[in-house]
Amino acid sequence: MNNEEFIFVTGATGFLGVQLVRELLARQPNARLALLIRDRAGKPGRQRADAIVPAADRSRVEVYPGDVSQDKLGLDSAAYLRLTAETTRVIHCAATVRFDHTLEEARQINVEGTRRILDFAAGMRKLENLAYVGTAYVAGERTGLVLESELAVGQGYRNTYEQTKAEAEALVRSRLGSLPGVILRPSIIVGDSRTGVTSSFKMMYWPLKIYARGLWRTVPGFPDAVLDIVPVDYVAASVAQLVFDEAAQGGTVHLCAGPRGSATIDQVARRAMEYFHAPEPRYVDPKFFFAAVRPLLFMALWGRKRRVLSDGRAYRDYFTMRMQFDTANAERLLAPAGVCPPPVLDYLDRLFHYCVASDWGRNPVSAQ
Numbered sequence: 392m393n394n395e396e397f398i399f400v401t402g403a404t405g406f407l408g409v410q411l412v413r414e415l416l417a418r419q420p421n422a423r424l425a426l427l428i429r430d431r432a433g434k435p436g437r438q439r440a441d442a443i444v445p446a447a448d449r450s451r452v453e454v455y456p457g458d459v460s461q462d463k464l465g466l467d468s469a470a471y472l473r474l475t476a477e478t479t480r481v482i483h484c485a486a487t488v489r490f491d492h493t494l495e496e497a498r499q500i501n502v503e504g505t506r507r508i509l510d511f512a513a514g515m516r517k518l519e520n521l522a523y524v525g526t527a528y529v530a531g532e533r534t535g536l537v538l539e540s541e542l543a544v545g546q547g548y549r550n551t552y553e554q555t556k557a558e559a560e561a562l563v564r565s566r567l568g569s570l571p572g573v574i575l576r577p578s579i580i581v582g583d584s585r586t587g588v589t590s591s592f593k594m595m596y597w598p599l600k601i602y603a604r605g606l607w608r609t610v611p612g613f614p615d616a617v618l619d620i621v622p623v624d625y626v627a628a629s630v631a632q633l634v635f636d637e638a639a640q641g642g643t644v645h646l647c648a649g650p651r652g653s654a655t656i657d658q659v660a661r662r663a664m665e666y667f668h669a670p671e672p673r674y675v676d677p678k679f680f681f682a683a684v685r686p687l688l689f690m691a692l693w694g695r696k697r698r699v700l701s702d703g704r705a706y707r708d709y710f711t712m713r714m715q716f717d718t719a720n721a722e723r724l725l726a727p728a729g730v731c732p733p734p735v736l737d738y739l740d741r742l743f744h745y746c747v748a749s750d751w752g753r754n755p756v757s758a759q
Contacts, residue, residue, distance in 0.1 A: 397424075398415060398422055399425045399478045399480070400424060400482045401482070401484055401508065403440070404440075407484055408443075408484045409590070411484065413627075414628055414630075414631040419631075424452045425453045425478065428457070429457070436455070455474070459485045460499050460500050461507075463507070464511060479518065480519050480521070480634050481512050483505065483521070484524045486524075486559075501558070505523070505562055518571065520572060520640060521571065527646075530546065531549065531553050536717055537715065539644060542560060572640065573643075575633060575644050576647070577626045578619040581595065581596075581622055581742055588756075603663065610672050611675050611710060617656075618735065622738060629721070632725060633725070636724060644720045647716040
């Protein structure tokens with residue numbers, strides 16, 4: 392391990408990135424961080440960084456205005472040269488997670504952004520490791536057990552996010568022979584397992600909210616569909632651990648609940664039913680629902696329930712998944728360090744509690 396660690400991080404202001412930055416600062420008290428952060432109107436990168444970095448650690452954090460979708464990451468020549476000369480480790484988290492981007496829009500960020508990071512890393516003089524944070528859902532429409540060693544096996548994809556993350560991972564794999572690196576694949580990232588705190592109310596939170604509020608109880612999916620979620624604290628700790636683990640280099644690691652820790656849609660729904668005192672969920676065959684029921688409901692309903700029908704289309708495939716993610720590499724590499732994902736059902740109530748306490752993100756509350 393380099394005694395003068397200088398870690399370059401993209402995506403630092405994202406849901407995972409914020410937790411990761413704090414995890415790195417806590418775990419590596421002598422390390423310096425370089426954060427690539429986009430300037431926004433009225434809010435420059437330095438100001439955005441100060442909102443996530445504890446005041447006591449700001450002297451160890453350098454902020455570089457930039458963007459992975461731009462040539463040379465949007466950096467000026469002096470900054471680019473300095474970073475390639477001094478960086479020892481790279482963690483690439485930046486990505487678009489939107490499902491509604493066109494293929495070209497998603498590729499520009501997820502694939503070309505990754506290509507630029509790989510080219511950037513290839514020019515580094517002191518690079519020890521590169522951690523690429525992808526997603527377990529590069530598995531696309533597969534069923535059954537998905538191995539960490541597998542990527543393209545002829546599967547289709549549900550959206551441009553999955554497809555472009557698979558293309559980006561293929562690009563990373565093609566460079567791992569010449570670059571020291573590891574591919575990390577989290578599943579659906581949710582709030583902190585200890586406090587329930589989250590800054591992102593997407594993915595499972597949206598259907599949970601409409602169910603908890605009594606707006607909808609019909610699930611166009613299967614009760615035995617698999618829900619693999621992982622808390623952000625586990626994923627951040629795993630990334631911070633594995634970017635320093637030489638044994639992980641060249642491999643792919645599922646940061647997932649896995650077959651032993653995941654839950655079914657029905658298990659989660661029934662726990663939510665008890666917590667929110669909601670009506671029992673009603674399951675409908677998804678093909679029948681979207682072919683026959685939804686068009687009729689869309690004509691008959693108005694207001695909030697019609698918006699639910701419209702917004703819910705992005706989530707429909709995630710109620711039908713029947714695949715599990717193998718976690719053999721994760722267990723081998725992380726368990727000895729005491730980093731293990733808690734079973735989904737063990738912390739669900741803490742997630743629910745934070746949703747209520749924060750009014751689904753409208754009134755953020757501090758972790759206790």
